[in-house]
Amino acid sequence: MTEPFAHLDATAEAYDAVAVRYTEFARDELDALPLDRAVLTAFAELARTGAAGPVADLGCGSGRVTAYLRNLGLEAFGVDLSPAMIDLARRAYPDLRFDVGSMDALDVADDALHGVVSWYSVIHAPPRDMPSYIAEFRRVLIPDGPLLLAFFESEGDPVAAFDHRVAAAYRWPVDDLARLAGDAGFAEVGRMLREPRHGERYRRGHLLMRKDGTAVQGRFAR
Structure with missing residues (x-):
């Protein structure tokens, strides 16, 4: 196993091992998260601007967010490292x-996607590799296409590893992740920071951006 791909293999194997249990745990999670649903709805409205086209849910797991995006009127499809998760997604939807x-090496042409969502999946990217992930998202998006990143926020501290229950993962300061995306050619549209609910340990961050776009008036912020 070579170092550049070691974390990908480890993440896929870890999610394969818990695929059924993880799917049951997360199945109806969005039902209790109105702010998270609102961010996904805002993303969908931006993705529906102009001509219709495909939207990717990257790190889709068993497909619950992909299906939610479809129900919001998008031509959504999912990509995940874990074959077991993809098998569950195909059976459910x-x-x-x-x-x-x-998601750092997509089989997608340049400027082909009308939107990209990474819903708590980019957390597994080692910090040194995050610029390459963001660059890949930019490569596949159409000009002005929206990008939505959901992640665990480190509340002003530096990027930090934490004991994720499945695979190695990292928390990011929202300003640092926004700056990284800005350096890669994204303009921020808005952000939403949500305090942890009962049973959650960390604040949740959500960044909504556009490829080479002009930031839209307004800001989802706490």
């Missing part, structure tokens, strides 16, 4: 497309 793959 046979009308949707799901592919095994890595």
Whole structure:
């Protein structure tokens, strides 16, 4: 196993091992998260601007967010490292497309996607590799296409590893992640920071951006 791909193999194997349990745990999570649903709805409205086109849910797991995006009127498909997760997604949503793959090396043409969501999946990218992930998101997006990142926020501290229950993961200061995306050619549209609910340990961050776009008036912020 070579070092550049070691974390990908480890993450895929870890999620394969817990795929059924993790799917049951997260199945109806969005039902209790109105702020998270609001951010996904805002993303969908931006993605529907102009001509219709495909939207990718990267790190889709068993497909619950992919299906939610479809229900918001998007041509959504999912990509995940874990073959077991993709198998569960295909069985749960046979009308949707799901592919095994890595979000840092997508089998997608340049400027092909009308939106990209990374819903708590980019947390598994080692910090040194985050610029390459953001660059890949920019490569596949159409000009002005929206990007939504959901992550665990480190509340002003530096980027920090934490004991994620499945695989190695990192918390990010929201300003640092926004700056990194800005350096890669994204303009911030808005952000939402949500305090941990009962049973959660960390504040949740959500960044909504556009490729090479002009930031939209308004800001989701605590």
